[in-house]
Amino acid sequence: MIPREFDYHAPQSIPDALGLLAQFGDEAKLLAGGHSLLPMMKLRLAEPGHLIDLGRIRELQGIREDGDTLRIGAMTTENQLIWSQLLQDKCPLLVEGARLISDPQVRYKGTIGGDISHGDPANDHPALMLALGASYVLQSASGERVVSADDFFVGMYDTLLQPDEIMTEIRIPAPAQGTGYCYAKLKRKVGDFATAAAAVTLRMQGETVQEVAIALTNVGACALRAREAEDALRGKTLDDAALAEAARLAMSICDPVEDQRGDVEYKTAMAGEMTRRALSTANSRATH
Amino acid sequence: MAKKQTVSFTLNGTQVDVVVEPRELLIHSLREKLQHTGPHIGCETSHCGACTVDIDGMSVKSCTVLTVQCQDAEVLTIEGFEQGGELHALQEGFTQEHGLQCGYCTPGMITRAYRLLKENPSPSEEEIRYWMAGNLCRCTGYQNIVKAVQYAANKLSSASA
Numbered sequence: 001m002i003p004r005e006f007d008y009h010a011p012q013s014i015p016d017a018l019g020l021l022a023q024f025g026d027e028a029k030l031l032a033g034g035h036s037l038l039p040m041m042k043l044r045l046a047e048p049g050h051l052i053d054l055g056r057i058r059e060l061q062g063i064r065e066d067g068d069t070l071r072i073g074a075m076t077t078e079n080q081l082i083w084s085q086l087l088q089d090k091c092p093l094l095v096e097g098a099r100l101i102s103d104p105q106v107r108y109k110g111t112i113g114g115d116i117s118h119g120d121p122a123n124d125h126p127a128l129m130l131a132l133g134a135s136y137v138l139q140s141a142s143g144e145r146v147v148s149a150d151d152f153f154v155g156m157y158d159t160l161l162q163p164d165e166i167m168t169e170i171r172i173p174a175p176a177q178g179t180g181y182c183y184a185k186l187k188r189k190v191g192d193f194a195t196a197a198a199a200v201t202l203r204m205q206g207e208t209v210q211e212v213a214i215a216l217t218n219v220g221a222c223a224l225r226a227r228e229a230e231d232a233l234r235g236k237t238l239d240d241a242a243l244a245e246a247a248r249l250a251m252s253i254c255d256p257v258e259d260q261r262g263d264v265e266y267k268t269a270m271a272g273e274m275t276r277r278a279l280s281t282a283n284s285r286a287t288h
Numbered sequence: 289m290a291k292k293q294t295v296s297f298t299l300n301g302t303q304v305d306v307v308v309e310p311r312e313l314l315i316h317s318l319r320e321k322l323q324h325t326g327p328h329i330g331c332e333t334s335h336c337g338a339c340t341v342d343i344d345g346m347s348v349k350s351c352t353v354l355t356v357q358c359q360d361a362e363v364l365t366i367e368g369f370e371q372g373g374e375l376h377a378l379q380e381g382f383t384q385e386h387g388l389q390c391g392y393c394t395p396g397m398i399t400r401a402y403r404l405l406k407e408n409p410s411p412s413e414e415e416i417r418y419w420m421a422g423n424l425c426r427c428t429g430y431q432n433i434v435k436a437v438q439y440a441a442n443k444l445s446s447a448s449a
Contacts, residue, residue: 001313001332001351007291008310008356035334038352041311042333051310053357079346103422105337105400108346109353190421191335 003041010053014060014168017052018141021164024050030166031055032075032114035106036123060113060168063087070172074113079104081112090174093181093201097128100183103191113167119157119222122193126153126223128183129170130215131199137169138162146171153222179203180286184278185217186270188261194218195261198226198250198274202282209233214246214278219254219271226250229275238283246279247272297361299324300368306355314350314358315339318365326366326395330424337423340396341365347403347422366395369402377440377447378402387436389427397423401437409448410441 011017021028029048031037032055040046054060060075063084070091072081081087081098088095101107101115101124115125116136129136129149136152138145138161152160161167175181185197197217203210212233214226229249236242256267296305299322306317315332318324318341327350330338334352341350342364369376378398381387388394397420404411404419411419416437417430425433 002316003311005309005311008293008354010356010359034354034357035352038354039334055357103337104404104419105340105347105349105422106334108348 001042003038004044004047006041006048007050008053009050010056012056014057014139014166017054017057017166018139018164020050020052021166022141024052026163028052028163032111032117033077033106033109034114035102035110036114036118036120054166065090065174068174070174072112072170072172074117074167074169075111076113078102078107078110078112078115082107091132091172093132093175093183093199094128094172096181097124097183097185097199100124100185100187100197106191112170116152116170117159117161117167119153119155119159119161121156121220121222122218124183124185124194124197124217127197127199127215127217129172130223130225131181131201131213132172132175133213134170134172136167137171138165139168140165144168150225156221158222175201176203178287180282180284182278182281182285184274184281186274192261196254196256196267196270196274198271198278200275200278200282202279202286204238204283204286204288206288207237209236209238209242212279214250214275216250216254216271216275219256219267221255224253226253226275228252233279238279243276243279247276250275293356295355295359297358297363299363300365308355310354310356312355314341314353314355314363317355318350318363324365324367327399328392328395330392330396335424336393336396337400338393338396340399340423342399342403345403345406347400349422364399364402366399369398376402377443378405378436380443381436381439382433385432385435385439387428387433388425393423393425393427397425397433401440404437405441405444409445411437413438 027049031053061073078098115123134149180202186195194217199215216224229246251272254268328338330336332351334349339350
């Protein structure tokens, strides 16, 4: 369980890290919290010649409010998300999601940017980001660009992040006061990835759905936005029939891979059930 | 071959230097080069928590950290708990409440519980179970581990009161 040999670099600034990326190109991998990459390197599924550790770049950490936008440094850890009073007040969905990721030790190391840019469909932040309408700042030697979470995930381990780019920041439009939310995650045990999970944000006007976003974890090649289910709910009352129809439409876009967590039919059914539960809980938390 | 480098950090209050290849995992440096065999290798896949150490105020699985990442860090292992012949409240708690059978998970359990109690000095049973969930025990059924952490929490809070 020892990785293949590599050279280790610990840049102190983003320009230094970008310089190393430019120098080593495809041979380099960025190290964030290391709790996906190092296990892959130990199994020799990843064999980078150069490891660029982002852990010493202070400007990549922190959570702040900038007008109506929450700006989160990509190297902010899950534990920092969990204990952030700002997020608890302004974006509790992110806190709820982070609390369900892996286990305490992993959450001290695991980072939001690493979780997102790894492109693993089993990771939880991608669906949370889709439900929150987040965008990502990607920086390279030639400048920076901002891409929306909706566009970022291309396929399994495949994202818009280019080999010469570093994800530096996550931007989340602060949900309006009274927005209901929920991350419903089914997992077999602590530390396991989701069998299926659903992230929901919901704004109600009286008993009518005004706005809703639904995103699914680990039931496709990447996190999925359940747009047909969202469309079916807008303007409707969230009664049992509407919940059942939303769950059915969410299930219709699922294409999970059978593994030890269940077969295709079971995982799809659980994605529907998580959608139903997340909508119900979000409804109970929303201002009506 | 990647060049070896010297990494310096504080281990249980003592400055140490260790010469490693970048690929060396912290648990291997601790056990094989620094003779700190308290942290155990259980799964070596960041699941079991037997290798838990405290780095700069964080509970970390030392099988999933490179030694080179620890330059200038403050590392605490189970060897650093006893002070002047006195057991730490957690060590006493695990003894008094019989929070172990085979003892393999115990160094990781105690090291993790130490950081938990620093962050939350009087956790509820539910909180103990949630925040200790990264450490597996195959003997006890966890009941007495929870009691051991509660014992230590009570002792530490009455000592500081």
